[in-house]
Amino acid sequence: MDSTPTPTARSVGTNLSSPGARSESRRGLSDRLLAFLTLSPSLIALLIFVYGFIAMTVWISLSNWNSPKMDLSLADPLFSSYDRLFNTTRFQIDLRNTIVFTILFLIGSVGIGLLLAIVLDRKLPAKPLIRNIFLFPYALSFVVTGVAWRWIFNPESGINRLAEVLGINKVLDLFGLGPVQINWLTSATVIGDIPMPDFVKAQIGLPVAMIPVIIAAVWQLSGFAMAMYLAGLGTISHDIREAASLDGASTFRMYRDIIIPLLKPITISTTIILGHISLKIFDLVFAMSGKGPGFATDVPGIFVYEQTFGANRYNLGAAASVVMLVLVSLVIVPYLARSLKDVER
Amino acid sequence: MNTSTLRSTSSRRFTPGKVIGGILLILILLFYLMPMYVLVVSGLKDAVNVNIDKMWDLPNSFTAGGFSEAWDQLGPNMSQSFFLVIPATVISALLGAVNGYVFSKWRFRGSEVLFALVLFGMFIPYQSVIVPLIRFLNEIGLYGSLPGLIVVHVIYGLPITTLIFRNYFANIPYEIVEAARLDGAGFGKIFWQIMLPLGLPAFVVVGIFQFTNIWNEFLFGLTVITNPREQPITVALNNLSGSFSISWNVVMAGAVITALPTLVIYILLGRFFVRGMLAGSMKG
Numbered sequence: 001m002d003s004t005p006t007p008t009a010r011s012v013g014t015n016l017s018s019p020g021a022r023s024e025s026r027r028g029l030s031d032r033l034l035a036f037l038t039l040s041p042s043l044i045a046l047l048i049f050v051y052g053f054i055a056m057t058v059w060i061s062l063s064n065w066n067s068p069k070m071d072l073s074l075a076d077p078l079f080s081s082y083d084r085l086f087n088t089t090r091f092q093i094d095l096r097n098t099i100v101f102t103i104l105f106l107i108g109s110v111g112i113g114l115l116l117a118i119v120l121d122r123k124l125p126a127k128p129l130i131r132n133i134f135l136f137p138y139a140l141s142f143v144v145t146g147v148a149w150r151w152i153f154n155p156e157s158g159i160n161r162l163a164e165v166l167g168i169n170k171v172l173d174l175f176g177l178g179p180v181q182i183n184w185l186t187s188a189t190v191i192g193d194i195p196m197p198d199f200v201k202a203q204i205g206l207p208v209a210m211i212p213v214i215i216a217a218v219w220q221l222s223g224f225a226m227a228m229y230l231a232g233l234g235t236i237s238h239d240i241r242e243a244a245s246l247d248g249a250s251t252f253r254m255y256r257d258i259i260i261p262l263l264k265p266i267t268i269s270t271t272i273i274l275g276h277i278s279l280k281i282f283d284l285v286f287a288m289s290g291k292g293p294g295f296a297t298d299v300p301g302i303f304v305y306e307q308t309f310g311a312n313r314y315n316l317g318a319a320a321s322v323v324m325l326v327l328v329s330l331v332i333v334p335y336l337a338r339s340l341k342d343v344e345r
Numbered sequence: 346m347n348t349s350t351l352r353s354t355s356s357r358r359f360t361p362g363k364v365i366g367g368i369l370l371i372l373i374l375l376f377y378l379m380p381m382y383v384l385v386v387s388g389l390k391d392a393v394n395v396n397i398d399k400m401w402d403l404p405n406s407f408t409a410g411g412f413s414e415a416w417d418q419l420g421p422n423m424s425q426s427f428f429l430v431i432p433a434t435v436i437s438a439l440l441g442a443v444n445g446y447v448f449s450k451w452r453f454r455g456s457e458v459l460f461a462l463v464l465f466g467m468f469i470p471y472q473s474v475i476v477p478l479i480r481f482l483n484e485i486g487l488y489g490s491l492p493g494l495i496v497v498h499v500i501y502g503l504p505i506t507t508l509i510f511r512n513y514f515a516n517i518p519y520e521i522v523e524a525a526r527l528d529g530a531g532f533g534k535i536f537w538q539i540m541l542p543l544g545l546p547a548f549v550v551v552g553i554f555q556f557t558n559i560w561n562e563f564l565f566g567l568t569v570i571t572n573p574r575e576q577p578i579t580v581a582l583n584n585l586s587g588s589f590s591i592s593w594n595v596v597m598a599g600a601v602i603t604a605l606p607t608l609v610i611y612i613l614l615g616r617f618f619v620r621g622m623l624a625g626s627m628k629g
Contacts, residue, residue: 031532035451038532042444042503043459049500050466053474053481060476119370132615133377138622139611140604141561143579147586147600148380151387151593157400165401219377227619234552283563287583304472309568313477316582321472332468340461 001191052324061318068312081319091320092202094294094303098327100206101214101299102278108218110267111272113225118255120226131230133263135223145220148288153184153212160184184212188293209296217278225270232266233259272335279327300324353565369447388412388598395594412597415585419599421574422581426560426606429577433498434555438548440499441506445547446540448507449514450522451532460511467504479568480511494577497600498559504596505558506551509624513547546617553614557607578603 029042061081065071085091116134120127137145151160163180164259172179182191192205236259244254282301291298291306300320308317387395389410390590406411448460478497479488487493519541525535546595573584582603586596611618 010498032453034450034532036453038379038443039447039459042440042507043463045500046463046466046503048481049474049478049497050469051462053477054469057473110389116373119366130374132612133374133618135615136608136611137377137380139557139607139618141563141579141582141607143561143583143586144384144604145380145598147582147596150382151588151597152380152383163400198535219380224622228625231623250408276468280472282470283579286563287586293486301400301470305564306473308476318476321470321475324470325473328468328470332465336461336464336468340457 038311049239050158057318058327060314061322062272065314066312066316070314075315076087081315082323085316085319085323087199087201089201090295090298091300091303092200094298094300094320097210097295097299098279098281098299100210101217101281102275103204104210104214105217105221105278106271106275108214109222110225110270112222113216113227114260114263114267116222116226116230116232117229123170131226134226137220138223140220142220144287145216145316146284149212149216149219150288152213155181155183155186158184164225174309177297182208185209185289185297186293190296202239207292207296209289209292212283213297216288217281217284219275220284221277225274228266229263232263236262269335272331276328276331279331280324355465371556378593384597384601384604387594388415388601390483390594392592394595395592396599409441411594411596412602414591414595415602418585418591418595419578419581419602422576423602425491425575426578429494429566430556430559433495433502434552436495437499437502437506437555438551441505441551442510442541442544442548443536444503445510445512445514448511448534449517450519450535450540460507463507466501467508471501471534475564475568482569488569489503489571491570491575494565497565497575498562499571501565502555502559505624506555508548509551509621510544512624513544513550517543549614549617550621552622553610553617554624556610556623557618560607 056117059072062074062078063072064075077083120131124130160180160182163172169179187208189208190203190205191208194204196204240258240262241254244258280301281299282305285297285299286302286305289297291302300323304321304324306316306317307313307320311317383400387400389408389412390404391406391408391410395411444463448456481498482488482493487496521539522535525539530538560577560579561579563579563583566580567583570576570580573581576584582596582599585591585599
């Protein structure tokens with residue numbers, strides 16, 4: 001860290017070669033040094049708290065530390081925690097849940113977000129109010145969301161009860177279908193069983209208990225997608241719409257063939273931001289259902305928490321957290337690289 | 346909108362498509378409002394009237410319901426949350442302003458790479474730093490205390506606050522900085538006399554964003570502070586919700602109390618709130 005300021009200060013004079021800056025090069029040099037020094041406390045803090053701590057977590061994941069007593073000696077074989085992790089049925093279930101959750105949550109929130117944005121793109125009475133109703137869940141804590149939806153999907157009250165109150169059960173009865181009596185959060189059922197190689201011990205399908213969690217997450221975050229799309233729609237010029245409508249394109253075709261393709265960068269950004277949130281989801285599930293029956297709603301975030309703070313299996317917990325970090329990085333690092341390239345251009 | 350009057354009148358008529366669209370929209374709105382309805386209505390019922398069969402009914406008498414007990418339970422944690430959120434927001438905003446100023450107006454070789462490395466910090470799952478973090482706080486004597494949690498939120502808040510300020514300051518023309526330098530103003534003077542006053546809207550955006558983020562945060566509050574009476578309100582609400590001796594009208598009232606500060610901010614300053622949430626997606 002100590003050697004950086006000098007080459008840094010030297011390079012900038014050539015980077016921003018303005019005549020004013022050059023005539024005062026001595027002043028400029030000390031100012032540039034000052035700028036870097038101002039930045040350094042934050043840089044050092046993040047170097048320790050982000051990169052240093054991640055490195056230590058990786059080390060812990062490779063160590064023998066699986067009791068309350070700290071033991072940082074390296075395991076033999078080195079990757080035995082990871083080996084154990086991927087062979088644990090519970091963690092396999094967690095990965096299944098994360099994938100199922102991420103896919104359905106993304107389809108739901110990005111799809112609904114786009115739909116809401118298109119609806120709000122038109123003339124409507126009370127538009128700001130409507131927009132705010134879709135957006136306010138984003139301001140809430142995941143814990144609040146979890147508490148509310150936990151009761152809505154309580155099998156004895158909640159949705160099942162609402163179906164009775166609203167008379168939906170009577171309508172279903174006419175078609176010979178029973179009343180809505182799904183166990184939701186207390187159900188251990190997994191719909192479907194996609195055939196997998198032998199080492200996969202988890203049943204690959206959609207856990208019923210995951211559906212309410214996905215609905216709650218979509219409820220909370222579809223407003224974010226909507227806001228992203230509304231910002232994007234705002235940049236599509238009136239001329240393009242005008243031209244499209246003069247061509248005689250129907251509204252549906254105008255959106256399908258012109259506007260939605262133009263919104264592709266927004267779709268990508270929104271998917272990445274929401275996707276990385278769903279890969280590391282923790283609070284919502286923790287507050288709403290915990291690990292669920294038969295780990296039906298368990299996710300890596302809860303696994304890490306329980307292994308680390310409950311079972312003192314520090315190495316296993318650390319290994320799972322590194323898996324989470326790798327999953328998030330696979331999504332975020334290309335995104336960061338691309339965004340910065342855009343900025344430099 | 347400049348089409349002939351004939352077309353504009355016909356477009357104002359109620360077509361079946363519009364009626365169906367309107368009904369759908371109202372149904373979606375009701376769906377979005379439903380959880381708040383459940384929370385408020387259940388919270389307003391008193392212990393005698395909380396019957397699972399009547400969950401969707403309005404309370405039959407107006408009382409404080411679960412709110413007074415929820416307040417007794419969560420009050421201390423709410424003040425903890427305020428004592429946490431206010432300093433953490435202010436400090437991380439100030440540091441973010443300085444960092445954003447350097448990253449936008451004092452770029453140097455490698456500053457973009459450094460900036461990317463800073464940004465990465467806002468995407469990591471905090472599970473991947475939690476054990477070293479707690480041991481570190483323990484070493485420096487801050488584990489289990491509010492100041493420790495403030496430090497944690499300030500540092501992990503730096504990426505987003507730096508990002509918002511950098512993007513905001515990047516839109517201030519470089520010529521202004523140039524002119525000030527020709528007048529003899531240096532690094533510090535330009536910041537205090539030009540950037541800071543111009544950056545006031547960014548402070549509002551960052552302030553709201555950080556306030557909401559830190560208020561709503563859960564994992565750090567759960568693990569860095571161990572005494573349940575001193576934990577932030579989100580953690581206390583979760584404890585309340587998992588406790589078998591607390592009836593659910595109290596939990597619902599507690600959820601409303603927990604949500605209230607961020608909701609009030611959202612209602613009063615929604616415009617800035619949206620700008621903050623979009624800034625997180627990195628398009629300045």
